[in-house]
Amino acid sequence: MKRVVITGAGTINALGHDVPSTLAAMRAGVCGIGALELRDVERLSIQIGGQVRGFEAEGRYNRQQMSLYDRFTQFTLAAAKEAIDQSGLTFSGELAAKSGVVLGTAGGGVSTWDDNYRSVYEDGKNRVHPFVVPKLMNNAAASHVSMEHNLKGPSFTVSTACASSNHAMAQAFSMVRSGMAPAMVTGGSESMLCFGGVKAWEGLRVMSRDACRPFSANRNGMVQGEGAGVFVFEEFEHARARGADILCEIAGFAMSSDASDIVMPSKNGASRAMSGALADAGINRDEVGYINAHGTGTAANDKTECAAVADVFGPHADKLMISSTKSMHGHLIGGTGAVELLACIMALRDGVIAPTIGYEEPDPECALDVVPNEAREARIKVAISNAFAFGGMNAVLALRAT
Amino acid sequence: MSTQDKVIAIIAEQAVLDPSNVTMDSTLEDLGIDSLGLVESIFSIEEAFDISVPFNANDPKASDFDISTVASIVAGIERLQAEQS
Numbered sequence: 194m195k196r197v198v199i200t201g202a203g204t205i206n207a208l209g210h211d212v213p214s215t216l217a218a219m220r221a222g223v224c225g226i227g228a229l230e231l232r233d234v235e236r237l238s239i240q241i242g243g244q245v246r247g248f249e250a251e252g253r254y255n256r257q258q259m260s261l262y263d264r265f266t267q268f269t270l271a272a273a274k275e276a277i278d279q280s281g282l283t284f285s286g287e288l289a290a291k292s293g294v295v296l297g298t299a300g301g302g303v304s305t306w307d308d309n310y311r312s313v314y315e316d317g318k319n320r321v322h323p324f325v326v327p328k329l330m331n332n333a334a335a336s337h338v339s340m341e342h343n344l345k346g347p348s349f350t351v352s353t354a355c356a357s358s359n360h361a362m363a364q365a366f367s368m369v370r371s372g373m374a375p376a377m378v379t380g381g382s383e384s385m386l387c388f389g390g391v392k393a394w395e396g397l398r399v400m401s402r403d404a405c406r407p408f409s410a411n412r413n414g415m416v417q418g419e420g421a422g423v424f425v426f427e428e429f430e431h432a433r434a435r436g437a438d439i440l441c442e443i444a445g446f447a448m449s450s451d452a453s454d455i456v457m458p459s460k461n462g463a464s465r466a467m468s469g470a471l472a473d474a475g476i477n478r479d480e481v482g483y484i485n486a487h488g489t490g491t492a493a494n495d496k497t498e499c500a501a502v503a504d505v506f507g508p509h510a511d512k513l514m515i516s517s518t519k520s521m522h523g524h525l526i527g528g529t530g531a532v533e534l535l536a537c538i539m540a541l542r543d544g545v546i547a548p549t550i551g552y553e554e555p556d557p558e559c560a561l562d563v564v565p566n567e568a569r570e571a572r573i574k575v576a577i578s579n580a581f582a583f584g585g586m587n588a589v590l591a592l593r594a595t
Numbered sequence: 596m597s598t599q600d601k602v603i604a605i606i607a608e609q610a611v612l613d614p615s616n617v618t619m620d621s622t623l624e625d626l627g628i629d630s631l632g633l634v635e636s637i638f639s640i641e642e643a644f645d646i647s648v649p650f651n652a653n654d655p656k657a658s659d660f661d662i663s664t665v666a667s668i669v670a671g672i673e674r675l676q677a678e679q680s
Contacts, residue, residue, distance in 0.1 A: 256611075260635065320641055323634040 196429035197369045198595060199440040199538065200282070200376075203275025205268050206420030206522045206532050207243035211275055215532070216539050218521065219547040220241035225522050226405060226416050233388045239400045240483075242386050243523025260324050260472030262337065263302030264384040268421035269527075270276055270341060273378055277342055278423035281437060283378060284343045285474035291374050293346035294335045295365040296423070297357025300390065301350075302329030318361025323420040336380055338423075346374050355487070357381050357527035358422065358587035362534070363446040365426050366590070375431050376577040380531035382421030391417065395454070399491050405524070407488035407517035408495050408563040410554035418523025422531025436595030441541045444575070444593040451585025458494050458581050462499035463487075466587035470507045473534030474591040479509045483540045483572025485533045486563075487581045488517020488549065489524055496558040499577065503561075514571065516549040516564040530580040536591070537576040541594040544572050598644075599669050605639045606665060619666040633662065640668070646675045 204211065208218035218225065229242045235553030237424045238553060250267045262270070273294075284292055305328045327333060332350040339348045347368060351361040358381030365379035385391070394417060401414035432439055447469025449549055451462035471478055487498055495517075503510045518536045525532050536547040545568055552565035574594050581587045596604070599619070607614040610626040617626065623633055630652060637650050642660045648671075660675070662668035 256608075257632075320638070320647075321640050324631075 195370050197426055197443045198432050199203050199424050199443065200427045200432050200437045200537060201276035201278070201425035202418065202440060203272035203539060204422045204532055204535060205245055205248065205271050207245055208431060208467045208522050208524065210248065210271070212535060215535060219485035219518055219536055220294070222548045222567055223521060224415070225418070228392070229386060231387055237391050237395065238329055239391055239395050239402060241402065241416055242545070244386055247418050249431045250323070250333050253274050254266045254389065260322065261328055262460070263305045263328050263333060265298060265302060265586040266394030268336040268384060269296065269382040269423060270337055272380065272382070272423035273338045273422040276423045276425050277345070277378065280427065282425060288375055289343045289345050290374045291346045292344050292378070293348040293374060294344050294345070294378045295349060295361045296335040296338070296349060296379065297332065297353070297359070297361035297527045297531070298331055298353045298383055299354045299375065300383060300385050301331035302333060303390045304387040305329035307387045310389070338378055340363045341472045342378065343474045344378060345427055346436050349585070352527065353586045354582035354584055355451040355524065355526055355529060356582035356586050356588045358530035359578065359590055360362045360586070362424070362426070362447065362462050362530065362590060363448060363588050366443050366446055369428050370390055376425060376427040378423060380421065380423035380425055381528040383526040383528040384419045385417045385491055385526060386417060387570065401490060404551045405490040405520045406551035407486065407490045407520050407549050407552060408499070408556060408559040409552045410556035412490045412492065412495065413468050415491055415519070416523045418525045420522070420532060420535060421528050422432070422526055424531070424534065439595045440538050442593045442595050443590060444476060445591045446470050446589060447473055448586070448588045451586070455585070456583050458497040459585060460497050460504065462585055463498055463581050464504045464586050465580070466589040467501065467505045467577060467579065470589040470591040474593070476507050476575055476591055476593070480575045481506070481509070481513050481577060482571065483534050483537065483575065484513060484515040485548055485578040486515050488519055490517070490519060493556050494581065496556070497511055499559040510561060514546050514562050514564050514569065516547055518547050530578060534578055537578050537592050540573055540576050541592060542572055546571050597671055601643055602640065602665060602672065605636060609636050609639070617665060618649060619664065619669070621665050622663060639677050640672060644672055644676060646672065646679050648675065
């Protein structure tokens with residue numbers, strides 16, 4: 194089994210258009226959630242979100258590219274470029290032939306579906322642009338990354354709702370660890386902040402109208418975000434041989450399925466994913482210093498997640514730190530685990546634990562150190578990142594400082 | 596704008612060329628328009644002239660709509676406009 198390290202990171206989300214600005218915002222506890230700016234917003238009952246602002250696709254991509262890139266693909270390409278540039282890798286020859294792209298997304302080109310349904314249903318048009326299908330397909334982003342960066346190995350898209358990115362990164366990790374690929378580009382993206390995307394979420398009645406306050410007794414739901422997070426996972430010896438800057442090591446992962454309910458989370462499923470990741474990584478539970486929580490800010494998730502952490506970690510649960518950065522960037526659904534992995538990297542590399550902002554009242558059912566409202570300096574060696582999806586599909590990654 | 600000028604404008608935009616570089620004798624192949632670009636051009640023509648072009652990308656030569664040159668496209672549009680008006 195090979196060791197796997199991260200040698201490049203890229204992102205775009207409501208907190209920033211790149212990794213340095215995003216980490217600076219997390220460190221400062223900035224809230225990227227605000228009033229949604231989108232067509233027909235007045236017909237929505239939920240009017241807030243973690244929208245990416247000031248991202249002009251025009252100028253960044255040419256006309257032909259624009260006709261093929263949904264917003265989720267635009268985000269992905271921007272994040273992938275940042276990650277690959279940072280890694281210093283150029284994909285050619287054998288490296289290109291074996292390296293691929295595994296990305297997560299829950300909805301793919303949601304705004305392309307939305308715009309074109311509007312056109313044929315509302316506007317009564319009988320003709321749509323010929324690229325609607327290649328633009329909206331869930332693998333469009335992974336395909337364009339492979340084309341842009343000459344990645345010719347195994348590439349595909351994983352879709353497991355809110356755990357999509359973590360499942361994708363677990364796959365990419367497995368491929369590098371097994372020796373199948375020397376490097377993989379992985380992460381995820383989402384862009385559902387359009388009328389139809391938000392309207393669909395409204396239906397579930399789990400969305401907050403004012404703020405995302407994970408673990409706080411007065412929490413009242415989740416807030417959607419958008420954006421992408423992309424990483425270069427590289428075999429350790431390959432990275433060391435070329436003198437690459439190593440951000441951290443991915444030590445292990447686990448996936449589990451609740452096999453119980455299509456929306457309600459399960460303590461058992463979450464516990465098995467966390468304990469499985471520690472076992473896979475060969476990490477003792479008392480080594481874990483930080484958990485990046487799934488922490489959606491819904492009544493059900495946060496208490497279930499805290500109970501699962503208490504089960505897995507026993508007395509050590511009171512010593513570790515756990516925070517939810519969704520309070521700042523919103524819930525990026527299929528891209529969320531990827532953006533949240535940045536908080537784990539910051540914890541391991543910079544010794545800064547991102548806070549859970551919006552925390553107002555302790556909840557006895559979430560009685561853990563949730564790093565309320567302000568970032569904290571702490572030296573930790575191991576972090577884990579949780580993602581628990583609708584459909585009961587869970588994926589947890591374990592990371593180690595290098 | 597005449598049918599010819601509109602077609603030249605559409606083809607030139609697709610080929611990322613100045614309209615002055617597109618002539619009636621130009622073939623789409625000469626102009627570097629690939630199969631995806633061809634399908635997008637047909638869409639733009641349908642939108643610009645409010646017509647429906649019988650075109651199947653599986654077998655472009657099988658349809659009545661002759662796409663071999665700019666001139667044949669213009670002729671095809673004029674025929675379809677007469678038929679579909």
